[in-house]
Amino acid sequence: MKLNLKRPLAFFDIESTGTNIGADRIVELSVIKLNPDGSEEVKTWRVNPGMPIPLESSLVHGIYDEDIKDEPLFKDIAALVAEFIDVSDLAGYNSNKFDIPMLMEEFLRADVLFDLDNRHFVDVQNIFHQMEQRTLKAAYQFYCDKQIINAHSAEADTRATMEVLLAQIAKYEGVEWEDKKGARSKPVVNDVEALHHFTNLNKPVDFAGRMVYNENGEETFNFGKHKGKTVEDVLKIEPSYYSWMMQGDFPLYTKRKLEEIHNRWNAKKNAERIARQQQQQTAPKPQEPVTEIRPAENQPKREFHKPDHTRTNNYQKPENKPFKKKDDAPAVPVNEDMLKLLADKFKKG
Incomplete structure (x- = not known):
C-alpha cells in the first residue's frame, strides 16, 4: 500500500541513555524518509552521548559505551540531521511523548534551529491504543466476548477481571513470546508465581x-x-x-x-x-622491650668505692671519739686570774 503524501514523511526512532527527556542523551538515531513519489532515503547515526550509558539501557538496545566511544557528539551531526529531515512531517512509535521531545532537546543544546511549526506528527502507538483499547471493558469483550453488566461497580469489575485472566491462560498457554533481549519463552501458564514474574518484568x-x-x-x-x-x-x-x-x-x-x-x-x-x-580494641598492641632480670647469684658483682677524701687539702681524719658539744664540758671555777684577764680586756684606754 502506498501512502498519499503531499510532502516527505520521516519515520524515526531514537535509542538513548534513558527515558528522562531533560537529562538523557541520544546514542543512536535512524530516519527513513518516505518521499511523495514512493522512494525512500535512509540515514542512521551512532552518537557519543558524552555520558556513560546505564547498563539497564544497554541491555534494552544493545549499545554499550565501547560501541560509541569514537562516534561524534550530537552537536557535531545536528546540522546534518536537520538538513536530512528538512520539511518532512514526523512519524514514530510513542514519538509524541518521547522521540520528538528528545530530538528537540538535542537540537536546542546544539543551537540548531529546527522548527516544529506547521509539521504533522503521526504517532503509531496512539493509533494502536485508541483502536485496540486497553480498558477492562475492551479486554472482557476481546477475551470473553461478553459485555460487562453494571460496569464500574466494584464486584462486576472484579468478576470480569477474574474471567479475563482465566481466558488469557486458556488463550496464551503454550504461545511463544520474545522479550526485548530476544529470549523466547512461554510465560502465560496456569501458575501464579510464573504469572507474577511475567507481569512484573x-x-x-x-x-x-x-x-x-x-x-x-x-x-x-x-x-x-x-x-x-x-x-x-x-x-x-x-x-x-x-x-x-x-x-x-x-x-x-x-x-x-x-x-x-x-x-x-x-x-x-x-x-x-x-x-x-x-x-582495633582486640588488635595486639606493640610490645615494649623486656629487661631480663637475672637471679641474684647470676648478677655481676657491683663494686662500691668510698670517696677519696685525701684529695681535699684541709681534710683531717676524724678521730673515732664520740662527738661532744661545748656545753657538755665541766664548769671551771672562777678565780682571780680570770677576773684580772677580763678586766684587762675591757679596760678603757
Whole structure:
C-alpha cells in the first residue's frame, strides 16, 4: 500500500541513555524518509552521548559505551540531521511523548534551529491504543466476548477481571513470546508465581516505578539525575537526596520503601563501624622491650668505692671519739686570774 503524501514523511526512532527527556542523551538515531513519489532515503547515526550509558539501557538496545566511544557528539551531526529531515512531517512509535521531545532537546543544546511549526506528527502507538483499547471493558469483550453488566461497580469489575485472566491462560498457554533481549519463552501458564514474574518484568520496588531492582537484585533509582544508580550508592555520595525525596511529592509507599532501604543501610554502616572499633580494641598492641632480670647469684658483682677524701687539702681524719658539744664540758671555777684577764680586756684606754 502506498501512502498519499503531499510532502516527505520521516519515520524515526531514537535509542538513548534513558527515558528522562531533560537529562538523557541520544546514542543512536535512524530516519527513513518516505518521499511523495514512493522512494525512500535512509540515514542512521551512532552518537557519543558524552555520558556513560546505564547498563539497564544497554541491555534494552544493545549499545554499550565501547560501541560509541569514537562516534561524534550530537552537536557535531545536528546540522546534518536537520538538513536530512528538512520539511518532512514526523512519524514514530510513542514519538509524541518521547522521540520528538528528545530530538528537540538535542537540537536546542546544539543551537540548531529546527522548527516544529506547521509539521504533522503521526504517532503509531496512539493509533494502536485508541483502536485496540486497553480498558477492562475492551479486554472482557476481546477475551470473553461478553459485555460487562453494571460496569464500574466494584464486584462486576472484579468478576470480569477474574474471567479475563482465566481466558488469557486458556488463550496464551503454550504461545511463544520474545522479550526485548530476544529470549523466547512461554510465560502465560496456569501458575501464579510464573504469572507474577511475567507481569512484573520491570521489577518495581515501590509500584510507582521510582525505584526498580537491577539484575543483581539491588534497588536502583529509575528517574532523575541518579537514574540507574543503586539507592545505597546515592545515600553515600549525596545523603541529602534522601531528605529531598522524603519531603517531596512522592507516593507514601515510595517513601516507605525508601525509608526501609535507608534504615537498612544505616544499620549496616553502624555494624561496620562497631566491627572496626572492636577490631582495633582486640588488635595486639606493640610490645615494649623486656629487661631480663637475672637471679641474684647470676648478677655481676657491683663494686662500691668510698670517696677519696685525701684529695681535699684541709681534710683531717676524724678521730673515732664520740662527738661532744661545748656545753657538755665541766664548769671551771672562777678565780682571780680570770677576773684580772677580763678586766684587762675591757679596760678603757
